[in-house]
Amino acid sequence: GQQLNQSPQSMFIQEGEDVSMNCTSSSIFNTWLWYKQDPGEGPVLLIALYKAGELTSNGRLTAQFGITRKDSFLNISASIPSDVGIYFCAGLFAAGNKLTFGGGTRVLVKP
Amino acid sequence: DADVTQTPRNRITKTGKRIMLECSQTKGHDRMYWYRQDPGLGLRLIYYSFDVKDINKGEISDGYSVSRQAQAKFSLSLESAIPNQTALYFCATSDSGTGRNEQFFGPGTRLTVL
Numbered sequence: 001g002q003q004l005n006q007s008p009q010s011m012f013i014q015e016g017e018d019v020s021m022n023c024t025s026s027s028i029f030n031t032w033l034w035y036k037q038d039p040g041e042g043p044v045l046l047i048a049l050y051k052a053g054e055l056t057s058n059g060r061l062t063a064q065f066g067i068t069r070k071d072s073f074l075n076i077s078a079s080i081p082s083d084v085g086i087y088f089c090a091g092l093f094a095a096g097n098k099l100t101f102g103g104g105t106r107v108l109v110k111p
Numbered sequence: 112d113a114d115v116t117q118t119p120r121n122r123i124t125k126t127g128k129r130i131m132l133e134c135s136q137t138k139g140h141d142r143m144y145w146y147r148q149d150p151g152l153g154l155r156l157i158y159y160s161f162d163v164k165d166i167n168k169g170e171i172s173d174g175y176s177v178s179r180q181a182q183a184k185f186s187l188s189l190e191s192a193i194p195n196q197t198a199l200y201f202c203a204t205s206d207s208g209t210g211r212n213e214q215f216f217g218p219g220t221r222l223t224v225l
Contacts, residue, residue, distance in 0.1 A: 006153075031212045042115075042201050042216035043154070050211070088153055092212045098144075098169070099214060101153035 006089055006102030012110040013079045021105040023089035024071040031092035032072040033099065034063050038085045046087075047074070076107075084109055114138070115217035117202050123223045130189040132220050134202030141207050143185035144214060145169075145177060148199040157200075160185055161207065192224040 006023045013019050023032070031050055035043035047058050049065035049072060056063055062075045072091070076083055089102040115136045124130050134143065142161050146154040156169030158177040166177060174196060176188045189196055199221055203214040 004153075033213060035216075040219075042203075042218050045213055045215065048211065048213050090154075090214075098156060098159060099212060101155075103151070103153045 004089060004091055004100055004102040006105055008105055009103065010106040010108060012108050013076075013083065014110045015080060017079050018075060018077045019079055019083075019107065020073060020075045021087060021089075022071060022073045023091070023102045025091060025093075026070065027093050028069045029065075029072075029091040029093055030069070031099075032063070032065050033090040034061075034072070034074050035088045035090065036085050037088065037104075043088055079107075081109055083107055115202060115204055115215055117200075117217040117220050119220060120218065121221045123225065124192055125225050126193055128192050128224075130192050130222065132187045132200055132202075132222070134185045134187070134217055136183050136202075136204045136217075138204055138206070138215065139182075140204035140215075141182060142205040143179065144203040144205075145175075145185065145187045146201045146203065147171060148201060148219075154201065157187065189222075192222075194224045197222060197224045 004023050033048050034046045037043045047063040052069045053067050054065040060077045064073045086104045086106050088104045090099045118133045144159040145157040148154050155171050157175050159167050160179040178186050199219050201219045202217040205214045
């Protein structure tokens with residue numbers, strides 16, 4: 001089936017750092033969504049993107065819909081301990097009617 | 112607050128047992144979904160329903176069945192549970208009327224099949 005490649009699979013953050021993650025696909029998307037999942041909870045929608053080139057912010061989070069419509073990026077600025085969790089991208093293919101999810105990026109705090 | 116709820120939150124069962132997971136929502140959304148999450152993997156779609164009379168298979172529907180009893184309720188059944196169905200199960204909803212594809216998730220059910 002169609003797949004999203006999300007990277008990195010995991011990362012360590014230090015408070016105050018900026019971090020980035022991305023998702024790529026070989027197919028064209030018309031929607032990108034970014035979710036965060038905390039332990040023991042369901043994913044929570046962070047940002048939704050609907051147009052190629054769109055750049056949208058939600059507090060310290062910024063996400064972009066790639067110009068080629070095959071990728072998306074999520075940036076977290078000035079990270080804080082509560083940013084720890086798993087971040088998922090999800091996309092809707094141009095010819096599809098249901099979301100496909102990336103494998104997730106696990107964000108951890110540096111010991 | 113409009114919400115998506117799932118029951119039970121945790122369930123341990125034995126191989127061969129029939130299990131039903133329930134999802135209800137007060138968001139007034141017409142579309143509902145069931146996903147499965149395994150450690151280290153993303154969410155995989157089991158079944159989805161765009162309205163009460165509509166049921167569609169997702170990418171991993173084998174071994175599962177669903178029932179959309181009302182617009183607000185969507186249940187997932189495992190007719191004869193097996194250990195590799197041990198996973199986190201999430202229900203989600205979306206509203207086709209917005210023209211967007213944002214899905215809103217419940218808190219999940221942790222199912223263990225022994």
